[in-house]
Amino acid sequence: MNPYLPIVLLLAVAGLVCTAMVTLSWVLGPKKVTPYKQAPYECGVAPIGNARERFPVKFYLVAMMFILFDVEVVFLWSWMAVFKDWVEAGSPAAAYSFWGVMVYMALWFLGDAYVIRSGALEWEESKTLAPEKLGPVRPSDTEEIALEPDLARGA
Amino acid sequence: MGSSGLHPAAIDWMALGPLIGVCLTGVVAMVLEMWRPRMNNNGIVGVCIVGLLVSGFLVIANWNRPGGESFGADYSEANGAVGNLGLFINDRLGQVIQLLIVGITLVTVLFSEGYLREKRLPFGEYYPLVLWSAAGGMVMATTRDLLIFFLGLETLSIALYVLAGLSSKERRSQEAALKYFLLGAFASSFLLYGIALIYGATGTTHLSGIAAIANTQPESIATFSVLYAGIGLVLVGFAFKVALVPFHMWTPDVYQGAPTSVVGFMAAGVKVAAFAAMLRFIDVIVFTSSVWITVLAALAAVTMTIGNLIALAQKDAKRILAYSSIAHAGYILVAVVAYGASKSGPYEPLGQSTVAYYLAMYGFMTLGAFAVLSLTGRDGKEGSTLEDYYGLYRSAPFPAAMFIVFMASLAGIPLTGGFLGKFLIFRDALSVDMLWLALLLGVNSVISVAYYLRIVQAVCTEEPGVVRSRFAPVNAGLFTACAVCAFLLIAGFVAADPLFDWMGLSAPGASVVAGLPGR
Amino acid sequence: MEGVPLSAYLALGAVLFAIGGLGVILKRNPIIIFMCIELMLNAANLTFLAFSRYHDAPLRGTIPMEHTYMNGQMAVVFVMAVAAAEVAVGLGIIMAIFRMRETVDIDEMSGMRG
Numbered sequence: 001m002n003p004y005l006p007i008v009l010l011l012a013v014a015g016l017v018c019t020a021m022v023t024l025s026w027v028l029g030p031k032k033v034t035p036y037k038q039a040p041y042e043c044g045v046a047p048i049g050n051a052r053e054r055f056p057v058k059f060y061l062v063a064m065m066f067i068l069f070d071v072e073v074v075f076l077w078s079w080m081a082v083f084k085d086w087v088e089a090g091s092p093a094a095a096y097s098f099w100g101v102m103v104y105m106a107l108w109f110l111g112d113a114y115v116i117r118s119g120a121l122e123w124e125e126s127k128t129l130a131p132e133k134l135g136p137v138r139p140s141d142t143e144e145i146a147l148e149p150d151l152a153r154g155a
Numbered sequence: 156m157g158s159s160g161l162h163p164a165a166i167d168w169m170a171l172g173p174l175i176g177v178c179l180t181g182v183v184a185m186v187l188e189m190w191r192p193r194m195n196n197n198g199i200v201g202v203c204i205v206g207l208l209v210s211g212f213l214v215i216a217n218w219n220r221p222g223g224e225s226f227g228a229d230y231s232e233a234n235g236a237v238g239n240l241g242l243f244i245n246d247r248l249g250q251v252i253q254l255l256i257v258g259i260t261l262v263t264v265l266f267s268e269g270y271l272r273e274k275r276l277p278f279g280e281y282y283p284l285v286l287w288s289a290a291g292g293m294v295m296a297t298t299r300d301l302l303i304f305f306l307g308l309e310t311l312s313i314a315l316y317v318l319a320g321l322s323s324k325e326r327r328s329q330e331a332a333l334k335y336f337l338l339g340a341f342a343s344s345f346l347l348y349g350i351a352l353i354y355g356a357t358g359t360t361h362l363s364g365i366a367a368i369a370n371t372q373p374e375s376i377a378t379f380s381v382l383y384a385g386i387g388l389v390l391v392g393f394a395f396k397v398a399l400v401p402f403h404m405w406t407p408d409v410y411q412g413a414p415t416s417v418v419g420f421m422a423a424g425v426k427v428a429a430f431a432a433m434l435r436f437i438d439v440i441v442f443t444s445s446v447w448i449t450v451l452a453a454l455a456a457v458t459m460t461i462g463n464l465i466a467l468a469q470k471d472a473k474r475i476l477a478y479s480s481i482a483h484a485g486y487i488l489v490a491v492v493a494y495g496a497s498k499s500g501p502y503e504p505l506g507q508s509t510v511a512y513y514l515a516m517y518g519f520m521t522l523g524a525f526a527v528l529s530l531t532g533r534d535g536k537e538g539s540t541l542e543d544y545y546g547l548y549r550s551a552p553f554p555a556a557m558f559i560v561f562m563a564s565l566a567g568i569p570l571t572g573g574f575l576g577k578f579l580i581f582r583d584a585l586s587v588d589m590l591w592l593a594l595l596l597g598v599n600s601v602i603s604v605a606y607y608l609r610i611v612q613a614v615c616t617e618e619p620g621v622v623r624s625r626f627a628p629v630n631a632g633l634f635t636a637c638a639v640c641a642f643l644l645i646a647g648f649v650a651a652d653p654l655f656d657w658m659g660l661s662a663p664g665a666s667v668v669a670g671l672p673g674r
Numbered sequence: 675m676e677g678v679p680l681s682a683y684l685a686l687g688a689v690l691f692a693i694g695g696l697g698v699i700l701k702r703n704p705i706i707i708f709m710c711i712e713l714m715l716n717a718a719n720l721t722f723l724a725f726s727r728y729h730d731a732p733l734r735g736t737i738p739m740e741h742t743y744m745n746g747q748m749a750v751v752f753v754m755a756v757a758a759a760e761v762a763v764g765l766g767i768i769m770a771i772f773r774m775r776e777t778v779d780i781d782e783m784s785g786m787r788g
Contacts, residue, residue, distance in 0.1 A: 351725065355684075
């Protein structure tokens with residue numbers, strides 16, 4: 001078998017997947033024409049004009065999520081680098097590290113679930129705080145201050 | 156173990172139990188928050204308290220088990236250069252500090268909910284963050300591997316950056332978070348670069364590498380200069396984290412701006428964890444050169460003096476306590492220096508008991524003080540100037556009384572743990588012939604009484620026309636937190652002998668409280 | 675280490691670290707400051723890698739990989755993860771400030787004095 005065959009296969013699969021995704025979203029997706037969508041790059045930022053323009057702060061949030069979940073994969077890579085040797089050597093470390101990584105992945109999914117649940121990926125304001133938790137509202141301080149001089153004089 | 160990597164037998168799960176317990180409790184708390192409890196966070200608080208109690212129990216269960224390095228791969232067969240390195244060490248110092256951190260977290264959780272609700276910040280995320288931060292601190296205290304120590308420190312710090320900025324509608328909270336974050340990350344990079352250099356000089360990130368290189372006296376000057384640069388940079392990182400004087404600029408602003416319950420945890424937990432790690436670091440670096448002890452002694456002297464003098468000029472209670480915490484970092488550093496000097500010099504070995512005892516007492520007196528200060532948080536607002544505390548004794552007599560105990564302990568007045576702690580540090584400094592440092596400590600203690608008295612005075616002042624209801628009502632959590640802290644401070648003084656026996660960190664044969672006046 | 679000597683890597687690391695440190699002290703924009711901190715972390719990473727390779731050189735090919743001086747390389751992976759977490763938290767804090775006061779200049783952050 002040619003050693004470069006896997007790479008050719010990888011390229012083929014990658015090309016297929018990309019073509020399928022673009023084509024399918026073009027065929028199946030709803031088509032609503034808006035000025036924003038007609039803009040080049042369709043990324044929410046006007047392509048011509050001052051480059052120092054401010055753009056929605058929500059992009060940062062998405063970028064942050066991306067970085068976090070992206071970097072976590074690095075640990076899988078370093079585990080992968082030694083795992084095969086351990087399996088071949090019949091080492092107990094193979095099974096051990098496998099379950100370790102499973103726990104790690106479980107925590108990862110939990111984090112993902114938390115992100116979705118707290119609405120961080122929704123484009124509107126997130127809703128992390130239920131207003132009911134704030135408790136009963138008291139009369140404001142100013143009213144009580146108005147009362148106080150009398151109390152002080154009475155005492 | 157042959158050529159097969161990490162062996163299951165190399166992991167002491169029982170010793171890791173407390174750490175896993177705290178982390179897992181945090182995860183459970185986060186899952187609970189994901190269910191979005193609509194009414195309040197009581198369920199989350201309950202889970203945290205149970206989880207912390209279990210973790211504390213697990214620490215005690217480890218107390219008399221055989222200790223040593225755990226979670227290690229055996230490198231020795233491979234190249235003979237380094238011994239059996241563990242990522243985790245199960246020893247008495249680690250256990251004492253773990254128990255202390257669990258206790259501090261427990262008290263924080265107890266009084267936080269009431270404060271957060273008054274402050275209009277009842278985020279359920281608060282609790283998992285506090286717990287993971289505590290877990291980071293526990294990692295710092297129980298490892299001798301610098302890389303793992305760095306990870307623990309970052310876990311501790313990153314959670315605290317978020318917590319400092321929790322009050323997202325409040326300018327000063329955001330400002331505190333930004334300052335804490337930028338300077339904290341700055342300090343981390345120093346620490347990391349230092350670790351990289353130490354790794355370069357010794358070939359391992361484990362502290363035993365430094366000890367080995369100090370014993371064998373390596374051939375090249377280059378190795379030594381790299382090692383010294385590395386140790387110096389790590390010490391700078393430590394100095395930032397525990398707020399020693401040239402590196403203390405962030406402390407007052409962060410303490411003033413961050414939510415008070417977070418500040419309590421930060422002041423107590425971070426110092427405890429960082430000083431425990433520092434103790435392990437000092438353990439090995441004293442053998443490389445005597446210069447470190449001199450440098451640290453000078454830092455301690457400057458820290459105590461500057462911290463106390465600036466505190467005198469403050470008008471904000473949280474700022475006063477911030478400078479007080481800087482001064483206390485100086486006192487603890489004196490104990491650390493004395494320990495290091497006794498180890499490397501021609502003195503009787505001192506043992507780690509003084510540092511551990513002072514950290515315990517300092518942790519609870521600071522935490523208790525901030526718990527009481529958190530009472531001004533009400534209806535989404537909070538003041539922390541001294542005037543804001545006028546009349547506290549009238550509307551909340553019990554916390555105010557406990558506050559006086561905490562202040563007395565911070566000032567080092569007898570019948571409190573703070574006094575005994577300072578006395579022991581004084582004695583340790585004398586026993587390694589550092590009379591000047593001991594005297595400076597005494598003078599500083601006297602200066603500090605002035606500003607502690609000013610806060611006590613504010614708490615006990617009644618001013619006509621000022622409303623009593625500016626303070627939040629005292630709830631059961633705060634009541635318990637104050638009572639627990641005050642009890643521990645007084646019990647730490649009264650039952651010092653059994654406490655020291657139980658901790659078992661004293662130098663063999665040394666009588667810890669012998670010669671104490673009135674005992 | 676054939677080709678580039680260890681000292682060259684170390685010097686580059688030290689220079690990067692110094693540039694980052696100076697940037698933190700001199701710059702006024704928190705995002706730039708944060709980029710400088712990242713630079714310092716990466717200087718440490720480079721140092722780790724250089725030393726890892728240096729310690730490793732005599733052992734290469736003789737023993738299994740996990741028994742060589744992998745610590746340095748693993749350190750880099752961990753530092754990257756830590757840096758990512760710091761980025762997330764840092765940008766979050768800067769975002770929150772920006773929402774509140776429309777500027778992030780560090781000189782404006784002087785609400786607390788004493």
